[in-house]
Amino acid sequence: MDILPIEDISKFNQITGKIKEKIENCDGLIRIVTHHDPDGLTAGSIMLKTLLRLNKNVQMTILEHLSKESVEELSKENDKMFIFCDMGSGQINLINHLQFNAVILDHHPPEVAETEIGNILQLNPHLFGANGAKEISASGVCYLIARLFEYYDLATVAVVGAIGDMQHLPFIGLNKYILNEARKYRYLSVIKDIVYNCYNLPISRSIYYSTQPYIRELDGIDKIKEILEELSINPEKKGITVAEKENLLEYFKRFNKNDDLIVDRYEINHKLNDAFYLSEVLNACGRKEMTSVGIGILLGDDECIRQGENLYKEYKDELIGELKNVKLTSMDNIEYFIGEKGKTGIISALMVKDKPVLGFNEQGEIYKVSSRGSKELVECGLNLSKAMVVSKEFGGDGGGHNIASGAAIQKNYLNEFLEKVNEIVGEQLKK
Structure with a gap:
């Protein structure tokens, strides 16, 4: 088995072993508390799937911010076991003060540089010499627990979370390890492609909705359709050929954006099979305050996927409208x-x-x-x-x-x- 790229592997194995044991020995309700962004939603879903596969009784709460007030509110039910995903390391003293029985799976700089405090176990990359801002996201931290139960298919969900947290340019450290593990077990493949091919949309709409990169000169759908017709590309077709791709890249040279347009696309074992697109849809669910739809998407629910794709379009229309008007x-x-x-x-x-x-x-x-x-x-x-x-x-x-x-x-x-x-x-x- 490949060795995880962690400086203090002994300390890491000790705390992850204790977290695994704590989860296995819990017979009561486990409450997952996670963040509303793509990394938080993927982190929460990794733990949700893990616990459901272990036949545990689970609840989930999704928050925009783990405030003092929200921690105090949660503490009214602290007879449960809590798993905090993508949050908690910055509030660990308060969580401990309120006597939570908890696991914290976070990647933000920790308030306390300890793996154990009171009845809390904390897994955070900063405690093991890894950088939580670029080497692993919260979904990756949660996957490090899921893989202890051999749920290697959840590595793809961690990849989606890392992309949502902008840690894929490029994947390094633990993120790269998780990506390679997903490839090893054939849950993920990588291809070079033009970024606009990843959306399940007509090419004109794909270009219009693209904000990574965001080309201000292409801020109107009619303008984009004119360019495509000029290049003899049908604006309504989904995906483009190699020749059409080359013509489009040649045209975009005037914007000096070519380096941003050819990307690694990560095809995953999900109904929305492009990891970047899935992260974008999850982002829209969070921003539109429809986080339960995001969780449903990650669980593979067809109706949630339909709603999520519509939320994505609504969110992009609003975002591009605001980008046109923002005054710095x-x-x-x-x-x-x-x-x-x-x-x-x-x-x-x-x-x-x-x-x-x-x-x-x-x-x-x-x-x-x-x-x-x-x-x-x-x-x-x-x-x-x-x-x-x-x-x-x-x-x-x-x-x-x-x-x-x-x-x-x-x-x-x-x-x-x-x-x-x-x-x-x-x-x-x-x-």
Whole structure:
């Protein structure tokens, strides 16, 4: 058997063995608590499938944010065993204080660098020398437990989660190990292709809906159809031939986007058999607050798949409409905009050039913040997780990864928060 690429494999084996035993010995209800994004949904579904196969009694709760209030609410039922997926490592002290019987399967920087605290077992890559921002996502962490029961088919779900968490450019570390394990057991194959071929849509609509890459010059469906007809490509056909692909790539040279257009496509054993497309559909389910549909899709339900594909189209129409209208305000070291709930994260990511971008959306007396950087900015010292932690000074809370992080602040502190983050990012990028 291949050896997992983990520095302290003995410590890893010890904690994963204890988690396996804890799950096997639980005779009562197990409650999965997971995040609403593609990585959280795939992580939760990996644990859901694992527990169902083990004939365990399971509930699932899907949250946008594991706040102090939500932890306290969950603690009212802490006679159950809890499994926190894609969250929990940043709230472990509170979870322990409220005497949870829990397993935490997370990839965000941990509050406590221990695998055991109270009645909690914590599996987090940061505790074993791996980087949770680029080497493994939460779905991968959950798969490391599922594979102990030899459920190797769930590796493909972990690949979808890693793609949803933007950890596939390229796959490295544990992500690459999981990808290769899926290939080894023939649950996944890789082909080089044009990115637009992965959607189950007419080619004109595939190009229009593509935001990875997002080509601003192609922001109208009629404009795209004209280009395709000029190239003698039927705008309504699904998929394109090799010759048509070459003609399209030649045309797109004027946008300097060719490197982004030829990608590795990951074909998986699912009814939505393209991993990238599946991650996009799951993202739409989360953003449209239809997370149960996302879980149904991952379980292979036909009606949920139909609903999910429609949600994907609705979400993309809304997102592209907002992309056309977004107005960035530039400061010395950051850029920001005020947007709508559910889209600020992706818009922030798409708008990043030479400065990190912060997207705000208003929720009552609070602004939710999505901050995004780039690999180049991170290499220059950017750490948005540390920058977002400053939200605690402004009536909120925040954290995440160096390249992508979130926060919440009191609305009346917006300008002060921006000035502070601008200052922090400036200091980081000077180093």
